[in-house]
Amino acid sequence: MSSGPVDGAAGCPSAGPASTTSTAASPRAASYLGADADDAANAVDIGAGCHIVVGGRFSGVPGPVTTLAGGGPGTVVRLDPTGRTVVGVTRVPAVVADLEVRRTTGDIAVATGRGVLVLDAAAATVRWQAPGPASRVAIGDAGTVAALGGTTVRVFDAAGVVQSTIRLDGRTVNDVAVDDRDDLVVVTGFAQRGGPCHQVQIAYVHAYSRRGALRWKAYDFAADGLGDACADSRGDRVAVGRDGRLYFAGETAGGNTVFARDSRDIGRAAPNVAGDKFTSASNTGSAHLTYFARIDVTDGRVTGGSMLLARIDTKGDKGNTITPNAITADAGGNVYLGGVSAYRIADRDRLTMNGKTLAPYAGGDAWVLVTGPDLKKRLLWTVWCDGGKGEVRGVAASGGVAAVAARVDQAPFYTVRPVQPGAAPGTGAGYFATWPAAAS
Template structure:
């Protein structure tokens, strides 16, 4: 029997020969090794005819068979001539004429790719039509980035019409949703490929007539009308040559030498028409030059010199007194200011955000100012030297100046401390700007073996409780959402232990995410109830919309973005709850996990992964995209994009994903990733897959190394340039066995946050030992016993040097505490987590609202000074 490996219903048919009919067949489902296949036999004899791999027998009907030796011709079968990946795209070559292709996309052929090239800048047009279901069209570059998209609904035709520069491009045709199956016709055209040959010959003949010297020989056969050429003097140079040949056409050889001396006496009339050289050819017929005085009307041009009164415009320079304003700026020495209200520096003296003075509004003269330092929470001279610092600018110097504040690098665990900066004592006439004070934060680099909780309490009921997210409000309150005893709730807490919620609002359904605006404190929540936005009090409802959303982000201007992960749809809502945009992002093989907005609301960032295939096996490749919120159809940049063949060819075959993306309180863009092994794309430059991160991959010790690792859940995090997508620095996090030598174990990433100084905080669970685990303390008590999957928190400084890393097992607990840290928030010196405890006990405080477990799964809130 035949094995049919690539049969697709609605696209392929089974041919029946030798008079065989559908009724004569026995069609049944296979068993054992063929349980997923269809077996076709002759009913009467039991002879096996074919095994159709991967097709359930009950799906086949008489329409899937064709009698090939009958008079009835089979329906047209459209071959799958387009490639199914970017690398296998059908190459059309240079698009010099209209091209049309017919094909099919659907469940059995998810993507069709076409490649074409343009030799010159061209007006390009493509139309996708003849659809029986909803299919979309993308125009891509060679890195699979979407340049333009057409995503009409239903079976409406798609088209893209753009002016494109020369280069190579790709088209992708794909079904909008699973289950959409359709044939299609794709027509491409462009202009501007053939014009190159035509201009080459045509300009050459045209310049040849332009030289007047060529026509001047032609008048030579017309010597008699020499008087008539007098009209030609209008082009004064050309008429004068005409008389030269006309008087003595035959003697032309001799007269041309003779004229040189002869004209000198007679040109005296001619000097008025300044073309003295022109009569020099004419002198042989010295009497005839006298007609040339008749062109003396040309001296009427000489009256044009009489317009030399135009020098009277020279008085217009007298308006040059306008430059008098320019001297007015020149005496302005400018204004001196701090470049920002906040700066930060590591305790070892390396700047995180260096103190900078700017000179604006002028630069004349040498100027100076003094920066005075005074105690904030830091004290001099124990933490810094408060000697005044002088900053100077030379004459014309407007380059910003950075200054170094002397910091004392002690061994005390003090936390971050602040110094007050004041600008004054100006010289050189410079003025003081409005930003004349600033705060410098000293980032502590001393690591404690533990820390003290401000709050540590279970939240929920004796039923099943689940934490979802935590944020800090503009007033310093702790805002949490979770599904508590089956009810989605929004709650607010103070940082004071033992106090009940400040507010407690049921949301209905299941809550999936929450975020707080950084200037208004507005709270956006999403879940299967849709979207609900509240004022900063957590009680007053501002607006709501129905739907089912997975992730949410909110900007300072009230713009809200929601993500529906399964459909890859991002929707924007304005501050009143009106939908203003909605777009399905990228290809159907992308899976998006999280979104974030800049506080200004001008950029959207999305992370997740691409489900690709390499050598027949699945490969998950991380992704990070940036969009302008005014145009979701075109990406600004993508990190870790590119060819699956390139990635696989480099041996980077460990599945890897982006899990969370956030804008830190320092304005930086941070991404949290997961990988199941060390052969991961995260090791590479995000913008160039063939280049490693090199020194940008920070390795402090073997807790950042994959040595000895097998498969597992490992953490990668990075700071990204928000304008380019470039990885500024990245780091892996692994736990270790005991002893911790080349024995990497899992640390599973779940949540991430970054504070004003660029310190990064990560919540996860560990299936191995964190560094110095058993010497860690919480509120002065040693942490409890280890268990696989224990909840742990990690903090690193702005240079990705570890600050602390500890489990949250309650002191004295013998079997360890297990769970997920679902949310992490940090800012203004306060840090908070909201977690789901699947195995108690976690660290709590006596006198808290719920210091002991409640039963079932419990939510857990912990707060401390960051």
């Protein structure tokens, strides 16, 4: 999809130098946002002029405040491209569960428990809003908005007029993406089904036109056709990357999974890549593993994918749980993922931030992985916890800027040049960090 003025705009920094090690990160800024137990950073994107846009619930964030639609606990924080200055804090009626920036204008689509809003690029005015709870939201280059609430996806045009309502009753629906270039609204989740595998969760990805006509399905196999691929599988996230391609992140309870099979033909092997023991699903038991992939938007076929897992070095490298909450790609096709991991990711004891070795695992690592376009070369795999625990909720990369949004369950996380002064919170806070994006 076209990147418009958001990518490569005036004020955007250059991409980072070629990575020499996947264990060393160099954040430009990293800071807590808020300090209440209910605070969290739920989403992040790169806005106009490479401003960093973070959404969630934050108390006490410094900066000029704008109140929209009556205000409330929901917060959109805009920071400069370095992440060191708060440009503005916008209050909306309910907690921001998700957001995405329209790449051609910088407008910001926001999902809350009380409705969906589209804000201008400065988050200073409401272009339009629609009532009804929304947990996930996506906006395309032409302004099409898809909002997920429960098992229903509402599709709006750029003026906020409903174009279709897609109902997926009997399924769990976890995410939605919009591809205006190809007239697609993409949803993912899983269905619980019976069969030879007994009760099994089966991931699916569906693509619809903006008017609600089904275009294609991926995975979503019949339970009696799974063969030995009986591991539970879920679709967690879908996203259109800054390269215009469709990306998927899911999880599977072990390696005997539909993700090892072609997404359109379970009789064929998937075109997955594997580089080391952290991308090979062996000795895993039923641990929940991450799977990520690039999908052809024309037919739903996976064109490349990879497993990702943690391993317990003290128990014979037994596979351990790692799950995704976010996926995207930059304009060069480098892939960014984030989520939460049990003990432990690769080289956990060697991870550094700006030369500082991070404190050991403390029970739930908020992780980020960056791979090259081949999905195999590991450019960065790190955590943001520095003796604390939590989970990454969003990742973004554009115009030389990479950013992460996270929920802090227990401090400390790594901080540098924080925008919020004061001591680390005990439990509960939002968190963001930014670092140079991978060179394309």
